[in-house]
Amino acid sequence: MDERSKGQDEWVREDLVVVPMRAESAADAISQLGARLEAGGFVKPTWVQAALEREKVFATGLPTPEVGVAIPHADVEHVSRQAIAVGVLEEPVEFGEMGNPDGSVPVRIVCALAVAQSDLLVTLLQRLVEMFQTPGVLRRIAGARTPAEVVDIFRQHLRFEEAESQDAGNRS
């Protein structure tokens, strides 16, 4: 499979990044990011409701080191084109913890995933998990002040080729 032809390098665009973001709740954050995705033509109008429903059943808060992350998403039928909308919250909101019905995670980085094919979701998730586990990356995202900075960080870490030669961007 030619990864590049699928546009894997272009998951995040500046108009899909909200920084700083203010949200009252997880649902509010999901709705705001869903509105961005919809405005850009990446998801259908049903996406927000579907993502909110899914979040109630399968929470997506990840108790990652340093900074909590959530990866709300909806099923592929609500998606038109792949993208990630990213919200960097000034004050954390509580997301349910994935896999733990009693737990919650204070989340400062919300990555709303729009993926139109399930096999691509798997690939994306593997890249994201690696990215989240790379020391310092989440702190850099949380400290970003402009959408361009956030886009740069995601580009460095979600790139399928050249992933090993991104030293220049790893300065904090």
Added chain:
Amino acid sequence: MEEKRVLIACGTSIATATVVAEKVKEIAQKAGIPVRVAQCKAAEVRGRTSTFDPHIIVATTPVPKDLGIPVFNGVPFLSGVGMEALEAQIVEALKKAE
């Protein structure tokens, strides 16, 4: 050693379950334990437990607690927090399983 069966469950059976399945295969191979892995949706866990007869379950979503086999929360494979402890617990459980 006899092949051990691991059932991996997540919300939709594809995304997080696949990430976790790759990890489980990797750590089992490192520990020299042959494993067979199956993935399913959270709602299918009870049914697949009776048909696949897994030795352990690793789930990224809540699953029934009365299945009579060890169930591990696989989220550390996604968050990176507590991953080494979880790896050790899974290897231990696979070695003990009969």
